[in-house]
Structures are given as structure tokens and as C-alpha cells.
Amino acid sequence: MEERPLILVDVDGVLNPFRRPGTAWQSHTCTAAGVAFALWLNPDHGPRLLALARETGADLVWATTWEHDANAGIGPIIGLPELPVIEVHKGRGLEDPGCCWKIPSVAEYVNRRPFVWFDDGLGRIDRLWLEAHPNVDRFRLLHIGGNRGIRDAHFRQARDWLTSAA
Numbered sequence: 001m002e003e004r005p006l007i008l009v010d011v012d013g014v015l016n017p018f019r020r021p022g023t024a025w026q027s028h029t030c031t032a033a034g035v036a037f038a039l040w041l042n043p044d045h046g047p048r049l050l051a052l053a054r055e056t057g058a059d060l061v062w063a064t065t066w067e068h069d070a071n072a073g074i075g076p077i078i079g080l081p082e083l084p085v086i087e088v089h090k091g092r093g094l095e096d097p098g099c100c101w102k103i104p105s106v107a108e109y110v111n112r113r114p115f116v117w118f119d120d121g122l123g124r125i126d127r128l129w130l131e132a133h134p135n136v137d138r139f140r141l142l143h144i145g146g147n148r149g150i151r152d153a154h155f156r157q158a159r160d161w162l163t164s165a166a
């Protein structure tokens, strides 16, 4: 039996857009490594991510600079339970020039499980790097525009891919 797919979730530029997209996003202060940051967060996003995971038989995982601080500060605001954390800083420097620095840690973590990844900092060069990695099997990168953050279309694309990958 194949292992459950993963849904990788970034915070800045995804759950926390760089500009407020609408009144559903509210201002919050969250602390990372002892430093307070102002964020725009939408309380619908936790339930929507949980529904996506439930409906597709996938597991949610944080893949963000916030690492464990996402569980402490961000998850409770948007209604997410404590999630596993990819410690993205661990693999920093192992990526090729021009790649997102999170990808070595992500490749190690996924361990050939299928995954979708919501992130505002990924492109073709990252896809090629991941495709060539022996620890990576099937995946779909969902590029999010950082100014608006995650949209309905991204949830749909993730659901479509996870459903067809099953």
C-alpha cells in the first residue's frame, strides 16, 4: 500500500500575504525566535486545509521559515492542530545556486511520498532539482503569488492533483 501523500504549507506569502487581500484577513502579531511580526491571517484557511487533507487522505506538514513557531503562533489562530514540521533550516546551503533553500530539507523529509507544496518562492529550477533527487517521487508545486496569498484556485489544483495521484 502506498504511503499517504503530504500537503506542505508555507506561511509568508501563502497564509500570510504581503498585502491584505480582503476583510477576511485579520491582523495578528506572532513571534518567531523571540521576534514579533505582524501578519495577515484568514481564519477560513485552517478548516479549508484540514478539509483538503481529510478529503484526499493526505497529511498536512509545515514547510516554512517559522518551523516550530508555526505550531505555537499561527496554527491556533487559523484553527489548525499541531502539525509535523519540516526543519527547513537544517538543509540550508545544500541546494544548487538559484534554488529555494528549503528544498534539501523537503527532499529528505518526503522520502518518496507524493506531495503538493504551497509556496510563494518556487520555480522551474526547483522543480528540476526535485525531479532529479532520488528521495523524491511524484509532486506538484503550487506557486502562490505572495501579494495575495493562497486562493481558491490553489485549493482546487491541490485537490485535483491529490485525487488523481491516489
Ligand SMILES: [Mg+2]
Pocket (backbone or CB within 6 Å): 010, 011, 012, 013, 014, 119, 120, 121
Ligand atoms: Mg514564503
